[in-house]
Amino acid sequence: MGAEIENLTVMNGKTTVSIEDEVLRRYAGAASEPEASLCCAVDGYDMSLLEKLPQEVIDKDYGCGDPSNWVGAGEVVVDLGSGSGKICYMLSQKVGAAGAVIGVDFNDAMLDLSRKYQDEMASRIGYGNVRFVKAKIQDMGLDLDKAGAWLKRHPVSGIEGLAAFEAECDRLRRDKPGVSDGSVDVVVSNCVLNLVRSEEKKRLFAEIHRVLRRGGRAVISDIVCDEEPTPAILADPKLWSGCISGAFREDSFLEAFEDAGFYGIEIVARTDVPWQVIDGIEFRSLTVQAFKGKEGPCIERNQAVAYRGPFKTILDDDEHRYHRGQRIAVCDKTFQLLTDPAGPYAGQFDAIEPNEEISIEEAGVFDCTRTTVRDPRETKGMDYRKTRLIDDEPCCGEGSCC
Secondary structure: OOOOOOOOEEEEOOEEEEHHHHHHHHHHHHHHOOOHHHOOOOOOOOHHHHOOOOHHHHHOOOOOOOHHHHOOOOOEEEEEOOOOOHHHHHHHHHHOOOOEEEEEEOOHHHHHHHHHOHHHHHHHHOOOOEEEEEOEOOEOOOOHHHHHHHHHHOOOOOHHHHHHHHHHHHHHHHHOOOOOOOOEEEEEEEOOHHHOOHHHHHHHHHHHHHHEEEEEEEEEEEEEEOOOOOHHHHOOHHHHHOOOOOOEEHHHHHHHHHHOOOEEEEEEEEOOOOOEEEOOEEEEEEEEEEEOOOOOOOEEOOEEEEEOOOOOEEEOOOOOEEEEOOEEEEOHHHHHHHHOOOOOOOOOEEEEOOOOOOOOOOOEEOOOOOOOEOOHHHHHOOOOOOOOOOOOOOOOOOOOOO
C-alpha cells in the first residue's frame, strides 16, 4: 500500500469519512439486502457443503475465493471477517465433529445474521462446532462483546475512566482472549484483509501468526493489484469498502507473510482475468497459503538435504541456497521443515540422515547464515569403512537394485 492514507479518514467531497465507519455501514447494509457488487463472484464452491446452508447465509456472503479447499478433518479453524457465516458453516462440515470453527467479525449486523443460524446448522449437520467472536481481525485477542459489557457497567466519563477501560482490555486479552495464542490449525480469510487500514496491516499479519499453532497455516483469499492504487482511488471511501483501495500490490502481499515469519509461502489460486480495472490498474483475486513454524534455535546434527529439481538452484525464505543434487548442510529445524511429508516442500528434497544420530542434548550450534555442501563423510562418519557386495546371484535377480 502507498503512504497516501496515514490516518483513519478519507475525503468524500467536502465530508471527512472514517474508513472503518464506511466499511461497517456498507456491510451492515449488505447484511440486510444482498449487494452483488461488493466483491467478485466465486465459482466452484463444493455444492455438497452448501446444501445444508440457509439461503440467506449464501445470498449475503461476499468474498473472492474459497479457502475451504485447504482445510481438513479434525482441524481448528479461524475465519477472519466471517460475515454471514457461509465459509464457517462450510468448514464446520469439513472439519467434522472433532474439529472447531471460530468466526471473527467486527460488524454487529453480520454477527447477528451468522449467529441466528447456529442452532439450526447444528441440528442440520448433527453437531455444533461453530462460534462467532466480535473482534477486529487485527486484534483478535480483545473480545469486544466482553469489552462492551464492561463499558455498560463502567461508563467512561474522563481520563481515569479511559485508563481503567484500557486496563480492562489488556486484562481481557490476557485472561479471556477472543482467540488464544497458538490455539488454531488454520486461519482462513475471504476478501477481508484489504478492508484493514494500511498502518494496521503489519499488526494484522502478526495476529494471524500469533493465533496459529506451530506447524499451522494461513490460507488467505484477497484482492490484489498489479500496481499501487492512485491517490484518487485511495481517497474514495466507496472503493475502500468495495475491496479496492486497500488491496495489496501482488508482490507486497507475499512479502507481508514473509515479514511476519511465515515460510512455505505459495500462491495456490489466482484469477487470470482481473475482477476490475481502474485507471489502468488491474485488481484480481489471489489465494496464498503460508506456514508457521520456523522459529527456534539452529542446532547441528550432521543432517543434509538434496534438492531434487527441476530448477538448477533455489533460494528459501532464509536465504539458504540449494543446488540440484548437492548435499546441503542444514540445521535440524530446517531439515524437519524441508522433509516433512505433510509440509509445503514435500517430495522436493531427499533427506540425508547421519549414520550415527546426534541427540538434541549433544547437538552443537549450527551456523545458518551460510550455505555449505555437506561432505558425505560427515553423515557417514569419518571412520566409515563398510563394504557391501551383491550376492552371487544374477545381477538382475529378485531383490536386486537393477
